[in-house]
Amino acid sequence: SIGGIKGALVALTDSVSSQVQRSTDRIQRAFSLLPSEAEAVSGAISDVYEQNLGGSIDEIGEATQRAIARFKDLGVTSQEEISGVVADAFRLSDTYKFDVPESLDAAAVLMKRFNLTTKESTEFLTGLGQAGIIGSDAIDSILEYSTQIQSAGGNADNLFNIIRTGFAGGGTLGTDKAVDLFKEFRILISEGSDDVKDALNEIGINSTQLLAQMSDGTISVTDAFDFVNEKLGQLDSQTEITRLGATIMGTQFEDMGNQMALAIRTTGTSMADLSGITVGLATKYTDLGSGMEAINRRLEVSLGPLKDTFLALANQAIPLLMSGIDALAPVVERVAARVQ
Known part of the structure; x- marks a missing residue:
């Protein structure tokens, strides 16, 4: 069905991007962040995830919220700074x-x-x-x-x-x-x-x-x-x-x-x-395993912004595709009958 095809197109991108957005929304509400500050938080969460750190987006989001609480008043507000302290915290946890x-x-x-x-x-x-x-x-x-x-x-x-x-x-x-x-x-x-x-x-x-x-x-x-x-x-x-x-x-x-x-x-x-x-x-x-996981995560994050584009293309192209399939169906049936 059209719905099934559209769902398959966005399944990969929807999961990570929506999780990042949920974590960002929670942090924005907790600290009354400006839109630009929320954008930095969202980018930081994605950055850490791409580096193959943390077990999940939610875990990274919780660490990022802790970082905002502790470092915001110390001037740590940019995407690079936030992702840096959070990434280091995960590395310290994994190593020591x-x-x-x-x-x-x-x-x-x-x-x-x-x-x-x-x-x-x-x-x-x-x-x-x-x-x-x-x-x-x-x-x-x-x-x-x-x-x-x-x-x-x-x-x-x-x-x-x-x-x-x-x-x-x-x-x-x-x-x-x-x-x-x-x-x-x-x-x-x-x-x-x-x-x-x-x-x-x-x-x-x-x-x-x-x-x-x-x-x-x-x-x-x-x-x-x-x-x-x-x-x-x-x-x-x-x-x-x-x-x-x-x-x-x-x-x-x-x-x-x-x-x-x-x-x-x-x-x-x-x-x-x-x-x-x-x-x-x-x-x-x-190592190779970590590198492959990092590549997979990066693809998930990178494809996220394409979700809306996929949906728009699907809305335009899939009805035409389905009409073509419907028009072709009788021809296929006649050919099949002659073969039999």
Whole structure:
């Protein structure tokens, strides 16, 4: 029938294009987007789908909605920028088991707290993944403690190294403990109690001078943390290291143990060192099977705009075709009768 032929013509294109439109409409309503903004969202969803990322259009749409919620106020509004952060979130999930919504949250926090770009925030997370720091623990540390590091005058380098050295000494639990150790140190050193001053003097640090330099900004909290840890590590007595470390850095020092606590550093790897590290994230998608799936998805997306054209052509051509078939039918019947 005419309806059946028309349905076959548009079946391929209708599925993907309509799903993209439904996701776009939902996001547009949720954020009261302008038409131009909605167009960027639609394009971003299609871009990510074409890259063979995400299990479905709906899944990509949900991730895109999360990205809009987290990044719109940070100036990430273009189709290229939106598709970039969403695509990176899926790649991080596939490669390092980061939860897609959580990694989007973490990337946005890194941008907001430390003025990173979308590319740099992905490089930060990729660096953690390559160091073996995968899953939710590292993400939780970023979400919970980035404000602490920022308030202490620290930067993304400092947060990365605290998490990295914490993991190296204590695994996934060490990441949280390491950042908590820094938080306790910051509180105690800022209070500058007599006990803390005495402990600083005992490890060979002039407490009056150090606190004055921290007060006028000559020495940052992160610099002071590394300085104190270095001095503690020079002591011969493990008992004294524990006692003085706990006094200056809090009970977390004792809980972690001397070896692990002394290994925590705020420096070592910089964001410059992580530049370009995300190139390897695309490796998974270069095999033959993934390539064929990507081609199939691209065809689905590319043919979508032709749906209306197909329908118009079908409306014009199919009636003529059917009339021709009807006119030809008697001739076919006569020929068949003679053959018999």
